[in-house]
Structures are given as structure tokens and as C-alpha cells.
Amino acid sequence: MTRSARNGELFLSARSAPASQPVFPAETHPRLSIMTPTRLLLGSVASSMVGFSLGALQGGQMAQLRFRAEHAHKMPDTTAGWYLYHKSKNYHAMQGGIREGFRMGFKTGIWSLVALSLESTVDRYRGSSDMFSTVIATLTVAGAFSLWHRFSLSTAARTAKYGLVFGLAYGGVQDLVGLARGRPIGYVEMIRRRFSSGSREGDGDASGQQRAP
8 A cells, every 4th residue: 555655656746747848938138138928928019919900901902993893884073972982981981991900910919929929939949049040930931831822833932031031130130139148149159169269279389289399
């Protein structure tokens, strides 16, 4: 009975140990000096706002063009008629802009959340945070976006190019901000280690030559 009870306690402790670990471990040098959960939230909200603005602008313009095309055969001929015409056109433009804004804002926020989450995952897997993780995340999301919308090969290649450019730009900005704030950058630290090891070897050879008769 005692041995079985001990085995049961060990089994329960082994199962409960991983559950007590945090989803996002403590970060000593987070990207942009913002912790990962907060960065994911702020990035998704900011992307949603940008997507809403662009979608509202495009949706309003398309709704205006649609309204003009639908009423091109019955244009008003009085002042009151023109007033009601423009009032209805503005109403349809606002309605179409809000609808398209929410739709594009939601999509932009979701894809941005996926990209930022993948960036953080690649950082933890590699053990370092730099623009290469950002490029991997943006290229992966660009490929998934192309597959989701079933783009042609040329369109998918153009989407991947945009993802690469955005990853290099956004990741480079993060690296510059990180260097300014003392965050270790993966490839920068590797270059520093190589230069420091090379200088140490050179100093060792020079000291050995001085000691030789």
C-alpha cells in the first residue's frame, strides 16, 4: 500500500509539473522592451486598426461607385432630388466602408497575431532573437496566406517577396532598437565572439613570439 501510494504521488507530481510552467517564460531582453504577451496584443490591435482604416477607405469608395452605377439611369433633376441623392450616396458609402473596414481589420489582426506568435516561437526555438526569426515568420505567413487564397505561382512569389521585404525591414528596426537598449542580437553576438576569439589568438601568437629567443 505504501509503495503504491508513493508511485501515485510521483505520477501526479509528474503530470502537474508541466502544467504549472508559464506559457511565456520570463524574458530578460524582450523585443522592443515589451513582454511577449503584451507585444502580441499591441501588434494585433495596431494591425487591426490599420486594416480597418484601409478597408473603410476602400469599402467606401467601392460603395460610392456601386451607388452611382445603380442610379445612373435615374439621375435627379431637382435641388431636393440632388440633396437626397447625395445623402443616400454618403449613407451607402459609410455603410460599405464600416462593413469592409471590420472585415479587413479582423483578417489583418488574425494574420498579424499568427506572424508575431510564430516570431516568438522561432526565437525560443533558436535561443536568440533577431531579424532572421522575423523573416522566417513573415515568409511562413506569406506562404500560408497564398495557400489559403489559392494564389497563382506568380502571385504567391510576389507575396513571398513582400513578406521578405517586410520581415527584413521590421526585423531590422527591432534589432536597431534592441542594440540601442542593450538587447543581445543573435548574429551580432556571433560576429563579436568570432572577432574576440580571433584577437585572442593573435595576442597569444604575438606573446609567444616575444618569449621565443
